[in-house]
Amino acid sequence: MNSLTSRQKKALETREKLLKKSLDLFNEYGFEHISVEQITKACNVSKGTFYTYFPSKYDVILEKFKELDSFYSTVEKNIDPALPASEKILTLYKEQMLYLTNVVGKDLMRTVYTAAMTNQVEQVHYLISPQRKIFQILNTYIEEGVRDGEFRANLELTQIQATIQRCMRANVYDWLIHHEEFDLVVEMDRFTVVMLNGMKMTSRP
Missing domain, CATH: 1.10.357.10 (Tetracycline Repressor, domain 2)
Structure with a gap:
């Protein structure tokens, strides 16, 4: 199996960071009180980056589950x-x-x-x-x-x-x-x- 490129590794790291930060924010403030914008600001990425990996914030939970x-x-x-x-x-x-x-x-x-x-x-x-x-x-x-x-x-x-x-x-x-x-x-x-x-x-x- 071919090893991941640096770009692919970076993408996986970004996705995992979004996943973890989203769940942390949901747990601390409640799912309904956290927006995609708040998640992306906390991760220092654009909203477009978030939607590249997750169609909605609900899909963050779905993916983990x-x-x-x-x-x-x-x-x-x-x-x-x-x-x-x-x-x-x-x-x-x-x-x-x-x-x-x-x-x-x-x-x-x-x-x-x-x-x-x-x-x-x-x-x-x-x-x-x-x-x-x-x-x-x-x-x-x-x-x-x-x-x-x-x-x-x-x-x-x-x-x-x-x-x-x-x-x-x-x-x-x-x-x-x-x-x-x-x-x-x-x-x-x-x-x-x-x-x-x-x-x-x-x-x-």
Whole structure:
């Protein structure tokens, strides 16, 4: 593989600088209170330079958050395929909550959730995008559960998918508004178990 030219290295450095400074400003002052102009002034670059790398300030968050996709792919490969669908979902959520707690952190997640509630995000928000890797994995497990008779047949697939996704977002939101005594991993497991039990078949033929 050819090494990067000095110009390419400079471009990568500029992009990383914009990314880091944007996230720092969002965390300190709030997503809705920071403009592209403020970001570029802090980085001593032009607005045109910013838009070369990011179509909007929302895309700064999106780019950072996309790192989660590679993590979910790794988790999926390590989940025992012999587990029931509900156990696969619980395992996936446990690993996700550990990652959010220990790697992503509350500051970035608060920024993501704040951005989701502003009118500055016009496209489908990343939090609910069906293209997210975690939702694709979840949908595979849900389809398995319905096919294998673990989940109730009178529930629409889309209904189960939406409910399980909301379970995740609700717990993350609670984590963000509580102090450190709120254990995201423990609370997610408790809540998800109750929710999944309500979707399971009460009896098998």
